[in-house]
Amino acid sequence: xxxxxxxxxxxxxxxxxxxxxxxxxxxxxxxxxxxxxxxxxxxxxxxxxxxxxxxxxxxxxxxxxxxxxxxxxxxxxxxxxxxxxxxxxxxxxxxxxxxxxxxxxxxxxxxxxxxxxxxxxxxxxxxxxxxxxxxxxxxxxxxxxxxxxxxxxxxxxxxxxxxxxxxxxxxxxxxxxxxxxxxxxxxxxxxxxxxxxxxxxxxxxxxxxxxxxxxxxxxxxxxxxxxxxxxxxxxxxxxxxxxxxxxxxxxxxxxxxxxxxxxxxxxxxxxxxxxxxxxxxxxxxxxxxxxxxxxxxxxxxxxxxxxxxxxxxxxxxxxxxxxxxxxxxxxxxxxxxxxxxxxxxxxxxxxxxxxxxxxxxxxxxx
Numbered sequence: 001x002x003x004x005x006x007x008x009x010x011x012x013x014x015x016x017x018x019x020x021x022x023x024x025x026x027x028x029x030x031x032x033x034x035x036x037x038x039x040x041x042x043x044x045x046x047x048x049x050x051x052x053x054x055x056x057x058x059x060x061x062x063x064x065x066x067x068x069x070x071x072x073x074x075x076x077x078x079x080x081x082x083x084x085x086x087x088x089x090x091x092x093x094x095x096x097x098x099x100x101x102x103x104x105x106x107x108x109x110x111x112x113x114x115x116x117x118x119x120x121x122x123x124x125x126x127x128x129x130x131x132x133x134x135x136x137x138x139x140x141x142x143x144x145x146x147x148x149x150x151x152x153x154x155x156x157x158x159x160x161x162x163x164x165x166x167x168x169x170x171x172x173x174x175x176x177x178x179x180x181x182x183x184x185x186x187x188x189x190x191x192x193x194x195x196x197x198x199x200x201x202x203x204x205x206x207x208x209x210x211x212x213x214x215x216x217x218x219x220x221x222x223x224x225x226x227x228x229x230x231x232x233x234x235x236x237x238x239x240x241x242x243x244x245x246x247x248x249x250x251x252x253x254x255x256x257x258x259x260x261x262x263x264x265x266x267x268x269x270x271x272x273x274x275x276x277x278x279x280x281x282x283x284x285x286x287x288x289x290x291x292x293x294x295x296x297x298x299x300x301x302x303x304x305x306x307x308x309x310x311x312x313x314x315x316x317x318x319x320x321x322x323x324x325x326x327x328x329x330x331x332x333x334x335x336x337x338x339x340x341x342x343x344x345x346x347x348x349x350x351x352x353x354x355x356x357x358x359x360x361x362x363x364x365x366x
Contacts, residue, residue, distance in 0.1 A: 267321050
């Protein structure tokens with residue numbers, strides 16, 4: 001097997017698939033990338049048995065064949081070559097050779113037939129949208145995913161289809177983020193699946209902010225996303241996501257509208273002197289203003305007062321300031337709306353002019 005390809009055409013697909021490859025794996029072949037040459041194309045595959053990434057690239061010349069080589073070493077070699085260089089790749093027996101100009105590298109290989117393949121599966125739901133819409137949905141919610149929680153179903157993101165709506169939801173039990181958008185497919189079947197954290201982070205890395213088409217297919221145990229020569233497949237988390245609708249606060253009678261940037265800066269300044277472990281900040285609401293106070297065990301304190309649009313009874317409530325900052329970093333509008341009811345009830349945060357995303361933050365006792 002051999003082929004010739006330009007360094008620039010080879011590097012990006014290699015970097016894409018290497019995202020799924022585990023550096024330290026107990027199964028040696030999972031550190032490798034599978035290279036298959038057929039019909040004037042090189043097909044590259046990387047997997048960690050949970051996420052699989054496939055990318056194709058055009059080659060200048062080549063003989064058909066397949067082989068696996070260490071992914072990280074190959075990426076580093078190709079990246080180190082000068083722009084515009086031509087790369088000659090050849091493999092025989094248990095060695096692969098990469099030549100470019102006067103450089104030559106020899107890598108150990110493992111047999112392609114030992115490379116794990118995600119079994120063929122049928123998708124129940126197919127939908128088509130744009131990269132920017134899917135990326136935006138995930139960008140607005142991914143920060144609320146749990147990380148290594150014993151409730152494994154929280155270590156991922158819920159994807160929900162509902163008539164003509166695609167919705168993403170993430171929660172770690174202390175906060176929740178939800179975003180939805182309309183998809184021009186009125187006959188979408190209602191379905192909920194959980195994409196694992198690694199799959200979510202890889203998808204965010206792959207998707208771009210443009211209007212190019214992306215196809216999403218959902219099966220019983222897998223989700224597949226295809227766009228511009230890249231095919232991403234991930235196993236789904238086998239679990240039941242909490243009923244997020246029960247968490248959404250109802251009947252909040254205290255509505256506060258604040259300038260997003262001013263509130264964010266105030267939260268960031270107050271957080272400097274908050275307790276490093278609990279990150280609590282006390283919010284005192286009164287007519288026309290909000291006061292944020294933070295204390296730490298060294299008896300240091302911070303106080304920030306900002307003007308807000310609020311006419312109602314005074315209220316004192318505690319929040320984790322890091323959670324508030326995460327939400328304020330994600331909201332895109334210039335003003336945010338906070339809906340509160342009492343010191344023991346969760347707060348609801350939204351963009352004041354866009355209700356397609358909402359955020360729930362549980363209160364803290366301070």
